[in-house]
Amino acid sequence: MGTVWLRAALMTAAGTAGPRVCDLQAGQSIEGVFGVAGKRLRSFRDPSKGQYLELDLRDVTGVIPGRVWDNADEVAAGFDVGDVVRVRAEVTQYREQDQLVITAVETLAMDKVPPEQFIPASPRSLEDMERELWSRIESVRDPHLSQLLLDLFGRAEFYKDFIMAPAAKRIHHSYLSGLLEHSLQIVSVLEVSMGADMNRDLLVAGGLLHDVGKVEEFSWRGAGDYTDRGRLIGHVVMGFCRVREAIRRIEEFPPNLGLHLEHLILSHHGRQEYGAPVVPQTQEAVALHHADLYSGKVAQVMSVSEGVRDSEGRWSGYDPVLGRFIWVPEDDGALPRETT
Ligand SMILES: [Fe+2]
Numbered sequence: 001m002g003t004v005w006l007r008a009a010l011m012t013a014a015g016t017a018g019p020r021v022c023d024l025q026a027g028q029s030i031e032g033v034f035g036v037a038g039k040r041l042r043s044f045r046d047p048s049k050g051q052y053l054e055l056d057l058r059d060v061t062g063v064i065p066g067r068v069w070d071n072a073d074e075v076a077a078g079f080d081v082g083d084v085v086r087v088r089a090e091v092t093q094y095r096e097q098d099q100l101v102i103t104a105v106e107t108l109a110m111d112k113v114p115p116e117q118f119i120p121a122s123p124r125s126l127e128d129m130e131r132e133l134w135s136r137i138e139s140v141r142d143p144h145l146s147q148l149l150l151d152l153f154g155r156a157e158f159y160k161d162f163i164m165a166p167a168a169k170r171i172h173h174s175y176l177s178g179l180l181e182h183s184l185q186i187v188s189v190l191e192v193s194m195g196a197d198m199n200r201d202l203l204v205a206g207g208l209l210h211d212v213g214k215v216e217e218f219s220w221r222g223a224g225d226y227t228d229r230g231r232l233i234g235h236v237v238m239g240f241c242r243v244r245e246a247i248r249r250i251e252e253f254p255p256n257l258g259l260h261l262e263h264l265i266l267s268h269h270g271r272q273e274y275g276a277p278v279v280p281q282t283q284e285a286v287a288l289h290h291a292d293l294y295s296g297k298v299a300q301v302m303s304v305s306e307g308v309r310d311s312e313g314r315w316s317g318y319d320p321v322l323g324r325f326i327w328v329p330e331d332d333g334a335l336p337r338e339t340t
């Protein structure tokens with residue numbers, strides 16, 4: 001208690017990140033930049049003291065709790081979950097856990113802070129993935145699907161979101177450019193596995209566009225979090241709407257081709273209990289669903305396996321999402337992943 005509110009005193013150069021969460025130690029006085037992952041006003045035990053503000057602050061290395069004891073209402077009104085803030089604080093310990101006692105906070109413009117500070121980046125090179133994306137788009141021979149892809153990916157704002165968005169907040173491809181990596185992987189899986197009588201161009205378009213609603217479902221800017229629209233509507237329906245609008249912009253788009261692509265997007269989760277409004281009802285839709293499942297599941301197992309290697313163990317703990325333990329044999333020969 002008794003701290004002085006110093007909002008105006010925070011004048012360090014924009015872009016100075018300060019210490020990372022993993023480097024914080026009790027006793028330090030710090031000025032650092034963090035994403036707001038949680039924000040709650042709580043009442044003091046003595047109600048006459050009003051409220052304090054409880055924060056979860058994070059960067060790419062971890063999360064640390066923060067407390068603002070004074071002027072909590074006023075401070076809380078200045079930013080939202082997902083925003084990026086610069087704070088001045090003391091690192092203290094409470095019940096053997098580090099926490100920040102914050103004496104000043106300033107909200108930063110999201111474009112001033114590199115997103116890699118809060119969300120890890122894809123292990124694949126973005127440049128390589130962009131090259132692969134355009135070669136996939138250029139490989140589509142059907143004139144209407146080609147026009148559709150060029151129309152969508154030619155929009156600068158959408159393109160930036162598509163190549164930067166994670167595919168999820170957790171579970172699989174939950175890093176910057178994860179959506180692009182996941183979509184390209186699905187097209188690669190489909191290319192080698194599709195039947196001769198399947199519509200190849202439709203599958204390429206479906207693979208690239210199936211999760212396109214994720215650019216609206218999750219904000220990769222700032223601290224990164226689900227959007228209100230994302231939680232309330234979800235990427236399957238948002239992707240369907242975006243593709244349907246794009247189809248309507250193209251003159252004489254064959255109705256059944258448009259219907260089939262819309263079906264691919266709406267059915268790609270495979271089962272209604274997994275969020276698909278309809279189940280896959282064509283050979284292309286079944287193929288896309290299984291390629292999506294393959295990409296997601298393998299990425300989950302890879303991520304758990306990496307954790308096992310980092311801990312130098314051989315078995316993961318029980319993974320409730322996968323519903324199993326994962327074994328990483330000692331001589332599995334896994335090489336470090338490409339990071340350039
Ligand atoms: Fe999806």
Ligand SMILES: [Fe+2]
Pocket residue numbers: 182210211292
């Ligand atoms: Fe997907």
